[in-house]
Amino acid sequence: MDGMPEREHDDQEREFDLRWAxxxxxxxxxARARMLAARWKENPPEPxxxxxxxxxxxxRRSSWVSTAIVLGSVAAIIVLLGWAQFRAPY
Structure with a gap:
């Protein structure tokens, strides 16, 4: 060899191959480009x-309907929690 460690020599070879490619x-x-070219040769896509x-x-529903559903759900939860608190024994 030329005095270089084996790993460094492999790295330089790989770098050369990548630059060459x-x-x-x-x-x-x-492969996808070749597949589409073959498919489009027989049956070209519509422009x-x-x-x-x-x-x-x-x-979509208007925003006020969504707002009413959310506020109604929050109010129902508050009422339900208040009722559960009222019924709980101390």
């Missing part, structure tokens, strides 16, 4: 506008 002129597409509108959503 990153500098490659042609990079192979991923979509950029940021297509989502499907219509059912209208």
């Amino acid at each position: 990153d500098d490659a002129q042609h990079k192979e597409p991923s 979509q506008p950029f940021r297509a509108d989502p499907e219509p959503v059912a209208p």
Whole structure:
């Protein structure tokens, strides 16, 4: 060897391999890209506008209905706790 420890020599070889791979002129597409290209060759997707509108959503309840439900639930809990306190023996 050239006086370098084995681990340092392996690290330099690995670094060289990574640089060599990153500098490659042609990079192979991923498996998903190849799969989609093959699928779209036979059955191309329909054109979509950029940021297509989502499907219509059912209208939500108005905020006052939600507020009334929350306040009613809190009031019912307060009344229930007061009643339980009143019935508890001292």
